Amino acid sequence: MAESYIFPTIWWDGKLTPLENATMNVTQIGTASVSSVFEGIRAYLNPNTNELNVFQLDAHLKRFLQSLRLVRLEHDFSLQDLHDAVVALVRENNPERDVYIRPFGYAESRTFGAATDPHAHVVIHVTDWDSKLKTDSVSHSCVSSWTRLTDNQMSPRVKASANYLNSRYANEEAKRNGYDHAILLTPQGKVAEGPGMCLMIVRNGKLITPSITSGILESVTRESVMQLAREALELPVIEREVDRTELYTADEAFFCGTGIEITPIVSIDRMKLGNGDPGEITQRVLNCYHDVVRGIEPRYEEWRTVISNE
Numbered sequence: 119m120a121e122s123y124i125f126p127t128i129w130w131d132g133k134l135t136p137l138e139n140a141t142m143n144v145t146q147i148g149t150a151s152v153s154s155v156f157e158g159i160r161a162y163l164n165p166n167t168n169e170l171n172v173f174q175l176d177a178h179l180k181r182f183l184q185s186l187r188l189v190r191l192e193h194d195f196s197l198q199d200l201h202d203a204v205v206a207l208v209r210e211n212n213p214e215r216d217v218y219i220r221p222f223g224y225a226e227s228r229t230f231g232a233a234t235d236p237h238a239h240v241v242i243h244v245t246d247w248d249s250k251l252k253t254d255s256v257s258h259s260c261v262s263s264w265t266r267l268t269d270n271q272m273s274p275r276v277k278a279s280a281n282y283l284n285s286r287y288a289n290e291e292a293k294r295n296g297y298d299h300a301i302l303l304t305p306q307g308k309v310a311e312g313p314g315m316c317l318m319i320v321r322n323g324k325l326i327t328p329s330i331t332s333g334i335l336e337s338v339t340r341e342s343v344m345q346l347a348r349e350a351l352e353l354p355v356i357e358r359e360v361d362r363t364e365l366y367t368a369d370e371a372f373f374c375g376t377g378i379e380i381t382p383i384v385s386i387d388r389m390k391l392g393n394g395d396p397g398e399i400t401q402r403v404l405n406c407y408h409d410v411v412r413g414i415e416p417r418y419e420e421w422r423t424v425i426s427n428e
């Protein structure tokens with residue numbers, strides 16, 4: 119995988135800081151990783167206005183604050199502080215392309231273990247990450263032999279770095295077996311989500327997606343897609359438990375998430391979905407999402423924080 123370029127200024131505990139000066143003690147790696155929660159936010163360049171559209175900034179920041187709260191990390195920042203921090207950071211780096219914004223909250227401790235300092239540091243950095251929307255990217259997926267985490271164990275609702283060890287197992291196994299992505303099931307055998315994304319299936323013209331109590335992250339993209347499907351595309355959308363065999367009998371399926379964006383799933387466990395090409399409803403969702411996130415579609419402006427390049 120190509121390494122992403124990290125833009126030269128980061129935001130750290132309230133200050134814009136040169137990346138090269140943003141160092142921490144190497145002995146903190148273990149504790150900071152175990153304690154940390156994070157977010158992933160995309161900003162899309164509008165080709166007509168040359169402005170960056172940060173997609174669903176406040177929804178992501180609210181989830182970030184919720185993750186910090188659920189792991190009981192204290193901090194000094196309000197939603198507005200973090201919103202302003204992201205805007206200032208993007209302005210300072212002045213990217214003239216699509217970027218990815220990553221806030222992290224983490225604690226430090228002199229001893230490696232569960233008991234860290236209750237106070238979180240917050241750091242935000244910006245990298246490039248090209249969009250794959252409308253590039254014909256598809257996924258051949260598999261059902262993972264690994265089970266998704268559960269709420270009373272390590273809640274998938276918390277976007278905690280440590281949860282991604284579960285994702286790593288599933289990802290690594292899928293790639294080793296020649297698939298693009300994994301789909302994880304709950305301990306009850308119901309469909310949960312991918313290692314870093316949610317999913318939706320299409321059956322008989324209806325969009326169906328595992329409910330928020332099916333071992334998933336409360337995905338901002340999933341929420342946005344459900345609203346777009348209902349309002350802009352006039353499609354029925356159902357949130358419910360999804361059986362494994364419904365994956366194989368689906369007419370269409372796609373992943374959704376900030377990183378994966380909308381990616382059509384064309385086969386699962388080597389069973390083709392439909393005729394093996396991205397389905398018609400999936401394409402409609404993808405095109406609509408593309409136009410909304412880039413600001414080509416004027417509606418849903420409340421989802422976009424527009425930052426002009428100076």
Ligand SMILES: Cc1ncc(COP(=O)(O)O)c(C=O)c1O
Pocket residue numbers: 158311312313314315316334335336337338339340374375376377
């Ligand atoms: C485990 C997991 N599920 C779902 C998602 C999708 O969430 P969102 O749409 O908020 O990016 C992500 C990505 O961040 C994720 O890591």
